[in-house]
Amino acid sequence: MADVVIIDSGGANLASLRFALGRLGASAEVSTDPERIRRASHVLLPGVGAAHDTMARLRQHGLAQLIPTLRQPVLGVCLGMQLLFESSEEAAAGTTHTPTLGVIPGHVARMLASPTRPVPHMGWNQLEPLRADPLFTGIEAGAHVYFVHSYAAPVTADTIATSDYEGRFCAAVRRGNFRGVQFHPERSAGVGARLIANFIALAE
Amino acid sequence: MQFRDHRVVGEILELARRYRDEGADELVFYDITASPQGRSVDRSWISRVAEVLDIPFCVAGGIRTVADAEAILNAGAEKISVNSPALLDPDLINRLAARFGSQCVVVGIDSQTTPEGFRVYQFTGDPDRSRDSGRDTLQWVREAQQRGAGEIVLNCMASDGVRRGYDLAQLSAVRAVCNVPLVASGGAGAPEHFAALFEQHAADAALAASVFHSGQIAIPELKQYLRARHIEVRT
Numbered sequence: 323m324a325d326v327v328i329i330d331s332g333g334a335n336l337a338s339l340r341f342a343l344g345r346l347g348a349s350a351e352v353s354t355d356p357e358r359i360r361r362a363s364h365v366l367l368p369g370v371g372a373a374h375d376t377m378a379r380l381r382q383h384g385l386a387q388l389i390p391t392l393r394q395p396v397l398g399v400c401l402g403m404q405l406l407f408e409s410s411e412e413a414a415a416g417t418t419h420t421p422t423l424g425v426i427p428g429h430v431a432r433m434l435a436s437p438t439r440p441v442p443h444m445g446w447n448q449l450e451p452l453r454a455d456p457l458f459t460g461i462e463a464g465a466h467v468y469f470v471h472s473y474a475a476p477v478t479a480d481t482i483a484t485s486d487y488e489g490r491f492c493a494a495v496r497r498g499n500f501r502g503v504q505f506h507p508e509r510s511a512g513v514g515a516r517l518i519a520n521f522i523a524l525a526e
Numbered sequence: 527m528q529f530r531d532h533r534v535v536g537e538i539l540e541l542a543r544r545y546r547d548e549g550a551d552e553l554v555f556y557d558i559t560a561s562p563q564g565r566s567v568d569r570s571w572i573s574r575v576a577e578v579l580d581i582p583f584c585v586a587g588g589i590r591t592v593a594d595a596e597a598i599l600n601a602g603a604e605k606i607s608v609n610s611p612a613l614l615d616p617d618l619i620n621r622l623a624a625r626f627g628s629q630c631v632v633v634g635i636d637s638q639t640t641p642e643g644f645r646v647y648q649f650t651g652d653p654d655r656s657r658d659s660g661r662d663t664l665q666w667v668r669e670a671q672q673r674g675a676g677e678i679v680l681n682c683m684a685s686d687g688v689r690r691g692y693d694l695a696q697l698s699a700v701r702a703v704c705n706v707p708l709v710a711s712g713g714a715g716a717p718e719h720f721a722a723l724f725e726q727h728a729a730d731a732a733l734a735a736s737v738f739h740s741g742q743i744a745i746p747e748l749k750q751y752l753r754a755r756h757i758e759v760r761t
Contacts, residue, residue, distance in 0.1 A: 466760040
């Protein structure tokens with residue numbers, strides 16, 4: 323049985339993720355305790371809010387140092403995925419970027435709005451897997467998942483799925499035991515439920 | 527779905543499950559009495575809904591402060607929608623966006639076509655208090671975005687409830703000044719109305735209540751119809 327811990331990053335989707343696990347018959351503890359997180363079999367890093375606020379909160383609990391050293395499967399969700407990269411353009415007033423966890427090479431940038439491309443990118447969009455990953459078992463190319471974001475990570479060698487919003491961006495990423503999804507699996511109906519089930523079934 | 531707070535949680539959950547299973551892409555819960563009577567309601571149903579739903583949902587009605595919004599988002603809603611309180615206190619939009627990010631902040635607008643152009647109405651939940659807010663709709667749409675709105679729901683009041691189709695002229699005018707997702711509300715009566723909305727790119731999403739509640743339009747058939755017209759919908 324998976325011992326899932328959700329890192330309490332202060333965002334508002336903690337409850338949704340916990341409920342999503344509950345619908346799968348799994349439970350999860352919500353914690354900021356580094357020792358508890360280190361002992362978990364699977365770690366979820368959610369995040370809704372601003373990159374700099376969330377990084378400040380992680381640092382305050384000693385988690386900015388801890389997270390890059392974790393060896394179990396880690397899944398960043400939305401902002402949680404973006405924080406796995408090196409930096410984000412989402413920054414406090416007077417600064418140009420926020421240094422983030424740095425476990426995946428790359429820099430998160432603001433999505434530029436245009437008359438045909440409203441930002442935030444908000445709504446259902448299709449997933450195009452770039453390479454096979456156990457996270458996508460049973461999920462077909464073109465499956466719809468739910469996105470809400472104004473910043474996006476670039477498509478790099480670590481990208482495992484993209485999505486297209488007048489340009490491809492990183493919808494899912496993996497580097498070793500660290501994975502991240504830009505969309506919200508906890509709000510992506512059956513596809514999202516399958517992805518979460520796949521994640522907690524990972525043994526590595 | 528609209529409800530006053532005497533509606534029992536069981537009914538709300540039943541409707542939430544029904545729409546989830548029918549393939550709705552998002553649900554909006556309106557507490558239509560919260561704003562006109564100057565009060566908020568018991569919010570305990572929100573986490574019950576969040577437990578059941580695996581699609582996004584938004585809560586509207588009676589949100590006047592950052593604390594109101596925080597309670598709703600922490601209970602598991604993705605978004606909060608403000609309408610009358612934002613007209614009385616436009617800075618509320620700034621405070622909500624600064625605290626939670628624009629993606630959580632929906633501004634609902636009730637709009638009417640008048641000889642002076644499109645006008646914003648307020649307190650529309652109560653026929654006795656409903657009135658012109660003194661604002662021009664297009665101006666308010668621009669201002670709401672500048673203040674941090676991440677989505678606009680435009681309810682075209684003349685169309686609402688009459689099921690003759692969305693107000694494409696008004697929506698297109700608003701779409702032209704809207705750089706955030708625009709959700710059309712009011713007027714859906716037939717599948718063709720949804721198709722016309724999307725084919726004319728008058729909005730990014732369509733909201734409807736009565737035709738779904740009554741069963742006049744079933745969501746699976748609606749999606750099938752739109753797909754056959756080559757409009758992308760979630761399967």
